[in-house]
Amino acid sequence: MSVYQKHLLTIVSEQLPEGVKLVDFLSDLVHLSKEACYRRIRCEVEFTLSEVVLIAKALNINLTSLVIREGGEKVTCNLRVVEEDTLVNSYIKKLEADLNVLEGFDSKSQHSIHFVCKNLPELFYFSSEGLIKLRLLKMQLNQGGVKPQQTFNQIVLTSFLKKAQDQYWKALTDFKLIVYLGPDLLMSILQDIEFFTKINLLTSENRLLLLQELKETLGLISEIGNTGMFRNKEINLYISHIIIELSQTYLKSEGLETTILELEFPNSLLSFDASFNAAQSHQLSVVKRTSTLISQSAEVEKIAYLNRQRTILNDIKSN
Template sequence: MKKNMKNQLNEAMISSIRSHISEGDVLVNVLMDILCIGKEAAYRRIRGDVLFTFDEVAKISHELGISLDTIVDTNNKSKSFLFNLNLYPTTEYILDVYCKMMNDHLKVFYKMKKDSDSLAKISFNTLPYYFYNSFQNISKFRLFRWMYQTMGINAPNNLSSFSLTSEILDLQKKYVIESSLVTESHIILDKNSFLSLIKDINYFYKLNLISDSDLKKLKEELFELLAGWELMAMTGKTESGKNILIYISNVNFESCYSYYKSKSLEISHIRVYSINGLSSTNPYVCKIHNEWIESLKRYSTLITQSGEIQRIEFFRKQRGFINKLL
């Protein structure tokens, strides 16, 4: 019985791997690359002659984004699911952890771009790095705000004294490029998405943590950001020519929800603790997550190539908030 159970788990692992790699990838080559083993050793694991060790399962799960609970509980009887929560160990490594988080996000986009029909569904109640990574001053402010909140006296004294490392700038540039290659994106914006960031900047300015010159730069970038998103709403295309649908929600929602799907990957993500997040590749969790984002559309107005009055009014209000508060 125990042997049969082990064989079932091994077969479930192989099945999961097959479902998480692209059509052009060869299973034996994937195992060789991830586990650093020879071709014959990889074939033994595929045939079930040699069972995967726990360390090997962990490596494969991390590399391909496979949810272990789907393998252990194939019948989904327990209704309990594993989530990945990235938290920094100490404040000393806060920027290193940010780089790790960015790399984890990039791995998702690298996998998705192998497929020609990748999909992203995202609902925002405040602007995430999806919006502002191409804007150096805004992205610097959001990181500074996070550090100021979590590091206390160890945080930079003010925004001017804080600078982004070349590694962070490079990762953010890659993020902008890779995220724009998703075939189709559905974006739902809370009406206060921009306002929350504007209020944060205003608050830190009043604390004398943002200089007049930095405030001017932030303001200019906010206007540029709005112009770019208004153009996408009008054309229905990203800068890379991919399809995008933008909605304005008529109700408030609690957090930022993301759902990504391609032939080789399906993952859900909920933002927590400012820039951290809970993610899961469990099919049932992804299904519920997708349905939740879809339900928000019923309370939203599509402003992409339609809803012209609502689109004009929304972006006019955001510019008014910037002028009034900054």
């Protein structure tokens, strides 16, 4: 962490107006005590994502310059932070940003998209209104305070969101689709359900709806495994036997590669950098070597995997 933080602090120091001390600048800008700022200057405490964005905006620093390799060599990345007036608009903005990347690939070329999924792939529950609302609750939590302002029942999904989802899926159909499912597929989403229920943003009826939609989504995954098809599109579905620590999307085409690393939803990190993508391609090869293809194959492994997910879901239902 200190290498990256020191790099940020060096850039900030170079951009400060003459006579302004670094600790005073940080204290005034991010509204922290001087002692808290000194801990960040000494690299004892990490800057939060919101603090980095605030500093970058104040000094007009290009965020792509803040991501470096350990050797000190710069890597070009774009930190995509979504800030909109409503939850649904923020979600639409996230989909549109991903759509822009997809549309940048020549439709005449052969290209593939690899989804490495720590959690349940959002693509598989686009039509599940409850799970999408839960996604927005989590986004509200990430963007705001400890307790979100809107409850599950107060979130209204719009036709504009459905249109954005449809446009995103249409763009995906030009790609060969490969999806890797992590072994702890439901863990995060089940923890979110329990947390939001505990703080009264979900009712018992909401909770039952979400658990039912998760059951239906597992049924969809089973169907994809049996047929190798999803929404009339061929798809390669893998189950990973190692923990996936970070969800990512890797796009590969003739002469062009792109990586999207998922941060706290809806924010992400985008890179077209050759060396960055080479590292991600290597990591993807590791995931593939330690995974099993379950679409139209590996029946025993597929059944065991889905039964394990269903057991986890049933244990939550019975509590």
